[in-house]
Amino acid sequence: QVQLVQSGAEVKKPGASVKVSCKVSGYTLTELSMHWVRQAPGKGLEWMGGFDPEDGETIYAQKFQGRVTMTEDTSTDTAYMELSSLRSEDTAVYYCATDLLPAGSDYWGQGTLVTVSS
């Protein structure tokens, strides 16, 4: 059984960066394809990017290209999502989720609230 535990809530100023972590247990990170999805307060789900096992590459939503970096530390089975140049519209709960492709996933982290405020 895969378990994903995310880092705690963050408060950031506009223009700053945030790095959210997602620790995997039950499997090793190399066996999984990690994705990141966010949800602004009262809004729907928005996919940010993730690993495509068909191509063997990390793919990003164009909306976040240049601002988001998704990395992995296989020695600690921890995935990271870093978002830079934060603005108020980036205030959201950020989720990690494994193996969204090709059929959706039942393995999600608990979510990390990132608040961007001056």
Added chain:
Amino acid sequence: DIQLTQSPSFLSASVGDRVTITCRASQGISSYLAWYQQKPGKAPKLLIYAASTLQSGVPSRFSGSGSGTEFTLTISSLQPEDFATYYCQQLNSYPPLTFGGGTKVEIK
């Protein structure tokens, strides 16, 4: 990008009601569609994948159908624990992997 339009965006129903939610894709996505349930403060939970396959452990009152551009999620007899927001997600053409706007099911 493929757009997913869910309808209705909100519905009010009673326990025991049959509920149907529709998800329309802007282009054909074969059967690469998943349905999720989300409760406040919680991560989404996978209900249906490949448009019509029930995820293990999900009650059989949930069912999915459709292919191409039109899909439905049906709850045959609404239970108190089913009051939540439901999302569809397409996994055929990416990036991006798009979600529908959501359907909030509330108690009448």
